[in-house]
Amino acid sequence: MDETQARKNLYDVCRLAYARGYICGTEGNFSIRLGDDLLIATAAGTCKGRVEPDQFVVTDMAGQRIESKNYSHWQPSTELAMHLTVYQARPDVRAVAHAHPTVAVGFTVAGVPLTKCVLPEVVCSLGVIPTAPYATPSTSEVSAGIEQLIKQYDAVMLDHHGALTCGADLWQAFHKMETVEHYAQTMLVAHMLGGVKPLYSSQVKTLLSVRSIYGFNNPLPEEFLTGSECSLPDPESAN
Numbered sequence: 158m159d160e161t162q163a164r165k166n167l168y169d170v171c172r173l174a175y176a177r178g179y180i181c182g183t184e185g186n187f188s189i190r191l192g193d194d195l196l197i198a199t200a201a202g203t204c205k206g207r208v209e210p211d212q213f214v215v216t217d218m219a220g221q222r223i224e225s226k227n228y229s230h231w232q233p234s235t236e237l238a239m240h241l242t243v244y245q246a247r248p249d250v251r252a253v254a255h256a257h258p259t260v261a262v263g264f265t266v267a268g269v270p271l272t273k274c275v276l277p278e279v280v281c282s283l284g285v286i287p288t289a290p291y292a293t294p295s296t297s298e299v300s301a302g303i304e305q306l307i308k309q310y311d312a313v314m315l316d317h318h319g320a321l322t323c324g325a326d327l328w329q330a331f332h333k334m335e336t337v338e339h340y341a342q343t344m345l346v347a348h349m350l351g352g353v354k355p356l357y358s359s360q361v362k363t364l365l366s367v368r369s370i371y372g373f374n375n376p377l378p379e380e381f382l383t384g385s386e387c388s389l390p391d392p393e394s395a396n
């Protein structure tokens with residue numbers, strides 16, 4: 158992607174994520190892959206709600222900043238290693254978003270998993286949202302925790318920390334972040350109203366068989382999603 162366009166997309170998504178309350182202060186980080194050995198990412202210590210297009214940093218795929226006389230005073234996000242791990246595990250991914258959406262993160266704080274198949278659109282787009290084990294932010298522990306999960310899921314929760322999403326472009330990654338928080342809000346309401354009733358296993362199976370019609374082609378672990386941890390047993394098989 159053209160660097161000027163990437164800066165515009167980062168600018169738009171950063172400001173929207175801040176306006177939505179997915180991040181506060183200088184939290185959150187976003188990146189776009191510019192080419193085989195180049196990416197552009199948010200800079201460390203910047204408020205994404207007041208960010209400007211010249212505040213993003215170009216690095217190689219090892220996270221080393223590419224010298225630029227125009228943007229030389231910005232350093233890449235301290236959480237860039239997590240983005241690099243995603244790009245390494247998923248050659249199809251061209252953008253990564255990391256934020257701290259309050260309701261979804263609240264589920265990890267409460268120890269309540271987001272792995273129930275409840276909403277058809279979420280089953281088709283994300284499957285479920287697994288949670289990576291707790292890791293100290295900005296350390297290699299985070300990368301180790303997400304490495305396997307991100308191979309199968311486009312959205313992963315980081316325990317007691319935040320959410321990580323990826324996509325073919327930054328808007329896709331951002332929309333998945335929206336889906337994560339929207340799904341968590343719906344789950345919260347269901348919990349308040351007496352409990353979550355997941356979809357039946359056969360309903361999930363049907364959704365997985367038609368999801369490619371809606372443009373979702375990333376592999377999902379069908380056996381897990383239709384199993385008892387995520388779905389309800391079909392009425393006939395429950396007898």
Ligand SMILES: [Zn+2]
Pocket residue numbers: 185236255256257294318319
């Ligand atoms: Zn974070």
